[in-house]
Amino acid sequence: MDRISFSIVVATKSRVRLLTELIESIDVARKNYSGDCEVLIVDDSIPEESEAVQAVCREHDCKYIFYENSVSAKRNYGVLQAKNDVVLFLDSDCICTEHIIERYAEKYTDEKIAAVAGPLEFVGEDTWFWKAIEATPFLTCFYLPRFLPKVEWGVTANFSVRRQVFLEVEGFDETFKRPAGEDVDLGMKICEKGYEINAAAEALVYHSKKTWIPVKAMFRRLNFYGTADCDLIHKHPDRGDVVLPKRSMLYIIYALFLVLAAIASGKWWVLAGIPLVFLVENIVMSHLVNRLSREKKATLCQQFVAQMLIHDSDFAYLKRCAVTGQFSDIRKQMIYYMGQYNGMLEIGSYNTWLQLLLLMGIAALIVFLL
Known part of the structure; x- marks a missing residue:
C-alpha cells in the first residue's frame, strides 16, 4: 500500500529564529516518515529577513515562496503550489514532534475522513500574564484533539486536510483578513459537505508562549477573535x-x-x-x-x-x-x-x-x- 504524501505549508512573516526552530523539527519528522513530504514556506518578510528565510529553506530542502498577502491568502496560495495528497498546516511559532507525520498518516483510513486535527501544548516561561491568559476560555480549543476522537474544526497551527477536499470547499475564506475565524470556517465547510474531521491525540505540536504574552498583542488578538465570532455567526447562523x-x-x-x-x-x-x-x-x-x-x-x-x-x-x-x-x-x-x-x-x-x-x-x- 502506497504511503500518503504530505505537503507542509507554513505561512510566515518576520519570525526567522522561530521559523528556523520549526523547520529543524520538521526535518526530524520527515526523516521518521517513509512517504513523500515536501515543505512550502510562504513568506512576506522585509528583504533582509526574507534572505535569511531563503537561506534556511535552502539548507533544509524547503520550497520558498514570496507572497505578500493576508495569512489566509498565503495558506491558500501555498496549497495551490503543493503537489501532495494531504496538506499539513503548521505555524511558524511552533515546534512539531518527531513522529507527527506518521501519526497523521495513521488517521487517514477512509476517504470520508477529509481532515485530521492535532493538539497544541503551549511551552515557555509561565509569566504572571500567562497565568491570566490560562484563566480565560480561549485556550480550550487548542487542547480538544487530545480528548476527542472527532472534532468539527481544528486550529490551523496544527491541522491537516486532503488537498482535494480543501480545494472543493474553496479553502480559507480570505474575507477573514485578520488571523482569526478562518480555520473555524474551514472546518465547518468540510463538515457541511458530509466529511469527517478526526483527531490525532499524538500528533502533537508545541506552541511558543512568546507570541502570546505581550499584553498589547494579546488584547489585539482577542479583539480579532471577537470580530471573527460575529462574522462566523453571520456565515454559519446555526x-x-x-x-x-x-x-x-x-x-x-x-x-x-x-x-x-x-x-x-x-x-x-x-x-x-x-x-x-x-x-x-x-x-x-x-x-x-x-x-x-x-x-x-x-x-x-x-x-x-x-x-x-x-x-x-x-x-x-x-x-x-x-x-x-x-x-x-x-x-x-x-x-x-x-x-x-x-x-x-x-x-x-x-x-x-x-x-x-x-x-x-x-x-x-x-x-x-x-
Whole structure:
C-alpha cells in the first residue's frame, strides 16, 4: 500500500529564529516518515529577513515562496503550489514532534475522513500574564484533539486536510483578513459537505508562549477573535445560539442608565458609577470564577485581567455586529464545541444573580435621585 504524501505549508512573516526552530523539527519528522513530504514556506518578510528565510529553506530542502498577502491568502496560495495528497498546516511559532507525520498518516483510513486535527501544548516561561491568559476560555480549543476522537474544526497551527477536499470547499475564506475565524470556517465547510474531521491525540505540536504574552498583542488578538465570532455567526447562523446575555452588553446598558440619571438629576457625580460598576462586577465575577474552577486557580488579580480579556473580545463582537448591521446577533454566542454549554451554564447561573443585584442597585440609585 502506497504511503500518503504530505505537503507542509507554513505561512510566515518576520519570525526567522522561530521559523528556523520549526523547520529543524520538521526535518526530524520527515526523516521518521517513509512517504513523500515536501515543505512550502510562504513568506512576506522585509528583504533582509526574507534572505535569511531563503537561506534556511535552502539548507533544509524547503520550497520558498514570496507572497505578500493576508495569512489566509498565503495558506491558500501555498496549497495551490503543493503537489501532495494531504496538506499539513503548521505555524511558524511552533515546534512539531518527531513522529507527527506518521501519526497523521495513521488517521487517514477512509476517504470520508477529509481532515485530521492535532493538539497544541503551549511551552515557555509561565509569566504572571500567562497565568491570566490560562484563566480565560480561549485556550480550550487548542487542547480538544487530545480528548476527542472527532472534532468539527481544528486550529490551523496544527491541522491537516486532503488537498482535494480543501480545494472543493474553496479553502480559507480570505474575507477573514485578520488571523482569526478562518480555520473555524474551514472546518465547518468540510463538515457541511458530509466529511469527517478526526483527531490525532499524538500528533502533537508545541506552541511558543512568546507570541502570546505581550499584553498589547494579546488584547489585539482577542479583539480579532471577537470580530471573527460575529462574522462566523453571520456565515454559519446555526452556530450562533442565544444562551445568556453578554456581560459587556449589560454593562453598556448600565452605563446608559447612569448617564440618563445624571442628565435628569443634574448630579454629574453619578457618572462615577460607570467605572465603579465595571470594577465591582469584574471583581465579584473574578472571585466567583476562582471559586468554581476545578483546575489550577489564578490569583484574584490574574482572574481580573482574564475578565478584561474576555470583555475585550466581547466588546469587539458587539462593535462588529453594530458596524455590519447584525443587530439580531448581538444577543448570540458562537458555539465552537458542544461541551462549551456546560461551562457557560455553570458560570451563567451565578452571573444572572450578580447582574440582577447590579440592576437593582442602579434602579434604586435612579429612584433616589429622581
